[in-house]
Amino acid sequence: MATQVAVQGQVAQRTRASAGLWSDAWSRLRKNKLALLGLILVIALLLLAIIGPFITPYSFSAQDLAGVRANRNQPLDPLQTAHILGTDQLGRDLLSRLMDGARISVSVAFVVQLVILAIGVPIGALAGWFGGRLDNLLMRFTDIVYAFPDLLFIIILTVAFRETFVGQAMDGLLLVFVAIGVTSWVTVARLVRGQLLSLKETEFVEAARAIGVSDRKIVTKHLLPNGIGPIIVAVTLGIPGAILAESVLAYIGIGVQPPRASWGSLIAEGQKWIRSEEHLVLFPAIAIALALISFTFLGDGLRDALDPKLKGKQ
Amino acid sequence: MISYLTRRILWIVPVLFAVTVITFFLMHSVPGGPWDREKRLPAATVKRLNAEYGLDRPLYVQYVDWATKFVTGDLGPSYRYQDRRVNDIVAEGLPITVQLGVMAFILAVLVGIPLGVIAALGHNRWPDYLSTFLSIIGIATPSFVLAILLIVFFGVQLGWFPTGGWKGPQYWVLPTVALAGFPIAVIARYTRASMLEVTRKDYIRTAHSKGLGNQAVVSRHMIRNALIPVVTILGPTLAFLVTGSFIIERIFNIPGIGQNYLNSIATRDYSLLMAMTVLYAFAVAFLNVVVDVLYAYIDPRIRYS
Numbered sequence: 142m143a144t145q146v147a148v149q150g151q152v153a154q155r156t157r158a159s160a161g162l163w164s165d166a167w168s169r170l171r172k173n174k175l176a177l178l179g180l181i182l183v184i185a186l187l188l189l190a191i192i193g194p195f196i197t198p199y200s201f202s203a204q205d206l207a208g209v210r211a212n213r214n215q216p217l218d219p220l221q222t223a224h225i226l227g228t229d230q231l232g233r234d235l236l237s238r239l240m241d242g243a244r245i246s247v248s249v250a251f252v253v254q255l256v257i258l259a260i261g262v263p264i265g266a267l268a269g270w271f272g273g274r275l276d277n278l279l280m281r282f283t284d285i286v287y288a289f290p291d292l293l294f295i296i297i298l299t300v301a302f303r304e305t306f307v308g309q310a311m312d313g314l315l316l317v318f319v320a321i322g323v324t325s326w327v328t329v330a331r332l333v334r335g336q337l338l339s340l341k342e343t344e345f346v347e348a349a350r351a352i353g354v355s356d357r358k359i360v361t362k363h364l365l366p367n368g369i370g371p372i373i374v375a376v377t378l379g380i381p382g383a384i385l386a387e388s389v390l391a392y393i394g395i396g397v398q399p400p401r402a403s404w405g406s407l408i409a410e411g412q413k414w415i416r417s418e419e420h421l422v423l424f425p426a427i428a429i430a431l432a433l434i435s436f437t438f439l440g441d442g443l444r445d446a447l448d449p450k451l452k453g454k455q
Numbered sequence: 456m457i458s459y460l461t462r463r464i465l466w467i468v469p470v471l472f473a474v475t476v477i478t479f480f481l482m483h484s485v486p487g488g489p490w491d492r493e494k495r496l497p498a499a500t501v502k503r504l505n506a507e508y509g510l511d512r513p514l515y516v517q518y519v520d521w522a523t524k525f526v527t528g529d530l531g532p533s534y535r536y537q538d539r540r541v542n543d544i545v546a547e548g549l550p551i552t553v554q555l556g557v558m559a560f561i562l563a564v565l566v567g568i569p570l571g572v573i574a575a576l577g578h579n580r581w582p583d584y585l586s587t588f589l590s591i592i593g594i595a596t597p598s599f600v601l602a603i604l605l606i607v608f609f610g611v612q613l614g615w616f617p618t619g620g621w622k623g624p625q626y627w628v629l630p631t632v633a634l635a636g637f638p639i640a641v642i643a644r645y646t647r648a649s650m651l652e653v654t655r656k657d658y659i660r661t662a663h664s665k666g667l668g669n670q671a672v673v674s675r676h677m678i679r680n681a682l683i684p685v686v687t688i689l690g691p692t693l694a695f696l697v698t699g700s701f702i703i704e705r706i707f708n709i710p711g712i713g714q715n716y717l718n719s720i721a722t723r724d725y726s727l728l729m730a731m732t733v734l735y736a737f738a739v740a741f742l743n744v745v746v747d748v749l750y751a752y753i754d755p756r757i758r759y760s
Contacts, residue, residue: 300485301481304485381595415618419607
């Protein structure tokens with residue numbers, strides 16, 4: 142609607158109209174308490190991941206062997222010493238390791254979505270824009286990828302390329318990004334295609350075409366601003382899945398490589414001490430749950446804010 | 456309907472073909488082989504074993520060989536557990552995995568749907584808040600994290616249930632709950648949203664105004680209609696239970712087939728891995744078809760062509 146008006150009006154009006162969409166969405170988001178809570182938690186997680194490792198006096202891989210030896214070779218409990226959340230059996234500070242885990246989770250959260258966009262948007266756009274045989278071909282391909290059991294395929298990819306250059310880069314993180322990304326773009330591709338198909342037929346696009354607007358301008362000025370809402374929502378709601386997949390990989394020991402501390406690998410290590418030192422599994426478990434909750438809240442809130450028609454669904 | 460069904464079922468074949476081809480070539484291109492042991496075997500022995508199992512042939516020949524045998528129901532010999540056939544390994548673990556999945560599914564439906572209905576009937580009052588809170592926690596807690604928490608509280612601290620193994624009903628409790636947690640939350644969420652949608656429908660007002668009791672309206676009109684969209688997520692739910700159980704099996708040390716999946720990748724047990732891949736991919740594809748058919752059966756308004 143907003144753009145429909147703008148087509149007939151002047152450039153100044155168009156910018157104001159598209160700003161209206163976002164300020165509208167923002168005011169709706171602000172009223173949603175859960176979404177705000179999610180947003181605050183996400184910002185807190187980002188801060189923890191970005192500046193946390195600079196503030197903590199302990200490196201995530203430094204071993205306080207003297208401290209552990211003084212404790213009869215047992216992991217240190219929370220608040221027992223200067224280590225606020227205690228240490229593992231090698232004397233590595235749990236809080237610092239959790240912060241490194243936050244770093245890994247946050248980078249997975251955003252980089253994987255970039256990979257998904259980089260694959261999903263072109264495929265969906267090509268299929269939706271050109272239609273016909275290309276559409277058919279691309280969508281059959283999408284169906285096949287969709288039929289793969291995600292997590293299992295991610296595991297195979299990770300194992301298969303572990304020893305290669307890609308698998309070794311960034312402590313194994315690069316491979317994790319790619320493996321999760323190449324299995325999870327289907328939703329975005331279908332969404333982009335669907336959006337394009339329905340927007341292509343709208344009157345304002347027809348009007349723009351009638352007055353001789355170029356294809357490129359139609360895509361960037363009309364299709365993208367109008368179709369981007371659901372894509373942002375899908376991307377945000379895809380984040381918890383990516384974080385979860387990363388932690389599962391780390392948990393079964395094929396994700397990020399030691400001494401890097403993913404929350405999943407922290408749980409796997411802590412599980413050995415489950416009978417006496419529960420804090421080693423409890424804190425990373427809470428961290429994963431909180432991260433997933435905050436992105437879910439934010440995503441739900443964004444969906445309600447950007448597309449009020451969908452409110453209450455799903 | 457029949458032609459739609461046939462088309463959907465036939466579509467599974469190319470999907471399985473693609474999945475097996477990719478998995479097969481990917482796994483065979485990975486460094487390492489099924490004969491890797493702590494102590495390196497002599498090169499001559501590896502060569503003899505490769506020849507014996509046909510691993511020295513070109514990959515496409517091996518694939519065709521595997522596929523032909525697969526079609527006749529022969530899953531091949533296991534490379535890891537020599538003198539055992541993959542058919543036997545799968546037959547041994549499958550009932551346990553299916554049992555775990557079915558129990559978790561029943562639990563998810565029995566808890567999830569009432570939770571959603573209660574939330575919708577108490578919309579914006581405490582039942583709604585409680586149920587919404589629980590389902591958010593459930594959606595945000597991965598099954599393996601839930602499993603750990605259950606082990607810590609109910610296994611170790613309270614000591615009510617064993618923390619691993621599969622020897623009797625008391626061993627089933629924690630894994631089933633851990634696996635069902637996420638589906639319970641998803642089903643509850645869908646049911647609630649769907650119930651709220653139905654409440655606003657004209658036929659509900661009609662039912663009320665013709666003097667039908669509240670209970671009758673809820674049970675006969677609201678729930679029945681509200682459950683239609685819920686059926687659509689049962690497919691993904693079942694798929695989640697089938698493919699998601701391997702990690703639960705690993706945590707609780709359950710001798711199902713899920714464990715084989717991870718082990719077969721690690722040990723390059725090609726034939727076992729292929730069997731597991733086909734099984735999972737088929738289960739996911741097939742369950743989606745079943746749900747679509749169920750969907751049309753429950754809602755006569757839906758017609759496939």
